Amino acid sequence: MSIDRLDGRLIELLAEEPRIGILEASRRLGVARGTAQARLDRLQAGGVIKGFGPQVDPAALGYPVTAFATLEIKQGQGADVRSHLSTVPEVLELHTTTGHGDMLCRLVARSNADLQRVIDRVVGFDGIVRASTAIVMENPVPLRIIPLVKQAADD
Amino acid sequence: MSIDRLDGRLIELLAEEPRIGILEASRRLGVARGTAQARLDRLQAGGVIKGFGPQVDPAALGYPVTAFATLEIKQGQGADVRSHLSTVPEVLELHTTTGHGDMLCRLVARSNADLQRVIDRVVGFDGIVRASTAIVMENPVPLRIIPLVKQAADD
DNA sequence: GCATCTACTGGGCAACATGACTAGTGGTTT
DNA sequence: AAACCACTAGTCATGTTGCCCAGTAGATGC
Secondary structure, X not given: OOOOHHHXXXXXXXXXXXXXXXXXXXXXXXXXXXXXXXXXXXXXXXXXXXXXXOEEOOOOOOOOEEEEEEEEEOOOOHHHHHHHHHOOOOEEEEEEEOOOOEEEEEEEEOOHXXXXXXXXXXXXXXXXXXXXXXXXXXXXEOOOOHHHHHHHHOO | OOOOHHHHHHHHHHHHOHHHHHHHHHHHHOOOHHHHHHHHHXXXXXXXXXXXXXXXXXXXXXXXXXXXXXXXXXXXXXXXXXXXXXXXXXXXXXEEEOOOOEXXXXXXXXXXXXXXXXXXXXXXXXXXXXXXXXXXXXXXXXXXXXXHXXXXXXX
């Protein structure tokens, strides 16, 4: 789905101040409420905006340590590994990537010591041959989407 | 900050149906509105809930390809590389990790061919010595937080 | 034992936002 | 020329919000 500048500005507005509501957004965008309404509906229907769920910070929940683990998987064990990892709450995200049966997963833990427990739980499974873990020290660019939205709106 | 089961259920509710509002949430939780209100305020003040921004799907915006790039950085060039990468809209996320001046970044692109352009732009910078890229094929566990919230609520 | 705190309930209020609808306008397509 | 589309500007009933209150139950401190 393609978006125009008005869509882009609407998304930006909602990203910066999600609580303003569609009426206030339409005022700031200088369009009629129905227009903003229709644009938002269209963005949601088109899947561009998947939802407005709460953004939870794992650090504030007591999980300040983030790590990425690259897993090497035994041939044919992919499905089992996936369902194993999905049962571990500290696994926030899992991707299968190009390479040799590789997966990449994002982990959080209560401390560096606790990370060991998490990793043991993650890799303590038959289908996983090898794991290498990179601990995140800094996060200079936190997950963001606005620059991409602007880019998409401009063409 | 620690959360209890009521906080956890509130977060779950809002994650599943963000548009219900605090009044409906309080009804479903079986508590007074003021209580739900106070819990939500506390969660936001404590940083557990950072916001309710729109969740934008890059794929729906025309960027269906995701990749993770591991970058090796020249000593002392970290800051320059960070600011370089933050200007690339296709860089959705950037972490510095343990290792030898390593960074991990999440990229999106319009196609596999377009990914080449993005990578060229990312690594076409002096401070970057080497880059290795893993293209995401599947995403069996999309970024999630609810299991962790439940875990945190239960202890 | 008794006072104090804190969190919760249940209620009431005015102000505001929402969804659904209408009629009218201007630009594009066929 | 007719049909179509996105937009404006407005209405309406309904629901929600933010803010207030007094009263209650459980925990903590003296």
